[in-house]
Amino acid sequence: MRAVCWNGKTDMRVETVPDPEILNPRDAIVKITSTAICGSDLHLYDGYIPTMKKGDILGHEFMGEVVELGRGVNNLKIGDRVVVPFTISCGSCFFCKKEMFSLCDNSNPNAWIAEKMMGHSPAGLYGYSHMTGGYAGGQAEYARVPFADIGPLKVPEGLEDEKVLFLSDIFPTGYFAAENANIQPGDTVAIWGCGPVAQFAIQSAWMLGAGRVIAIDRVPERLLLAQTWGRAEVIDYEEVDSVLDTLKDMTGGQGPDCCIDAVGMEAHGTTLDAKVDKLKQAAKLTFDRVHVLRESIMACRKGGTLSLVGVYGGFVDKIPMGAAFNKGLTLKMGQTPVQKYMRPLLEKVEKGEIDPSRVITHRLDIDDAPWGYKTFRDKEDNCIKVVLKPDGNGGFRQHGHLGHSHSHGGHGGNGGNGHTH
């Protein structure tokens, strides 16, 4: 089968590899119909995540058709159409039982590596380094899905892939971010980032009763989507003198009640601390770039909540803990326990309350994945979200136009809205 393989920093190659096999009784094999590139994949692309090996198959946002089942899976049938959560969870440990699926005790065969870095190991993940288990990912034609009786969600035939694919990660993650932000009715929510996860956080903030949503980024099409689809007020941080002052001004001096960091370890900024971070990271003196973390701690109103879903990996420098402590902030964070949110969020899609496909700008054949990674990272070609079609129906490189809905009825050919090359 064809699969996107990591070959080093900024070196993704689509290789032909063996098809996956059932290895454990509770496995399933899924033939993948749609799969996406995630913002966190870019940390792998940029070489910031340790314990990667040349040849690792990437991808953790995928869906498709069940084609093989281990003898221990009783709730799925061959032919079922499923969305697969990016967290691998056993369902029976202390954490899974409490719905903390991303903290599963039993799904990481390399738990010892994570333990060394973190004290205890979180759950295994698809395609995200050997520290999380080294599982082969879903940017491929087929994937092996462990604990298939716990993870995959059956989706109805009436909904095309693009409406449900993001239940695998970014929609639940945006919702988890908003839920963790402890939004009280009428609260002002500030969201750093306008990437796909942030767009879902914006949508979810309204669902959870926000009175005002303010989104911060610098990429024009992303700010535009936050305004048009997200109905958010936006701040372009390259245009203002100080994000902190602007937020204070906009909130009458109090600061936002809830802050969401949907940026994570590759934060960009125009301030001195951001520039120092970049230098240190290049010199391997620091792991993560934490400009957004610092800024959101400073911006948040006293007694407010800071919710982090941007990925962080290691040890960080110079966090204003004094500010966080003395202002009495609550920090909530983590990898999303996807299984907990899939069903309720699917219902919202079914009811027409939200159209997740609005974030998609590019649909590519799997062989174009390397171009997709570069374009996504560099935010070229108005790129917001890239979806790959392993079955060859990705069609051509498409330029998305914001505001048009791309309904292709299940296969991505040129819908007439985009340009082809």
Add this chain to the structure above:
Amino acid sequence: MQDAVTSSSSQQGTGSFDRSTTGLDPKHDDSSMMYRVGQAAMVLSGAALVALVARHRWSGSQPDDREAFETAAEAESTPSIHTALTIDKPRAELYAYWRQLENLPRFMKNLIEVTDLGDGRSHWVGKSALGLKGQWDAEIVEEREGQFLSWRSLPGSMISNAGTVSFEESPNGRGTIVRVTMEVGTGLGKVASKLGGANQQEVREDLRRFKELMETGEVATTDGQPHGTRSLIGHLHNPI
């Protein structure tokens, strides 16, 4: 210690001594510093003496505690492995699975086969990371059903190890705390005992696989999954 209580505040330590014989005068800066250093040294050596005595004789405590304490003190002086995990299953069930010695290779990575010979004796076949095979016999030294199991390899075997696995009910109702302690042999026995999977990391991983097996019915693995072209180093199993 009464002298210390009634004497002036510059005096600290385990008791009085006749300062006139030491030539130390607390009123002078450096000599009072020396005085305090001297006092400190006495306190420390006294404390060490007290600790030494406590190790070997602990009177007035419960017999079980004393036993545990003595064993721990002994254990400190020999290389040992200690690890524990909480498993959400009843202790009787975990004990029964572990006691069925033929099950052990399912989660102990360095074992190929274990045969229960009856009467507490067993025959073990193991392999090291480099693929060398070895065989040895072991016996159960003591066991209490549902609670603990102590074993040791038989003298004369190429392997020398001994250990205990205990199963206690978790105090907050989360299942069972399973503890494994092991001593590995010294000298040639220590080298050979690598075949018995005996280092801290490996024993911990074996216990983790036991937890996975008991809680989920399978051991998490990626052995046999597809991947792209590996580099030269990448062909080794260890991902770091």
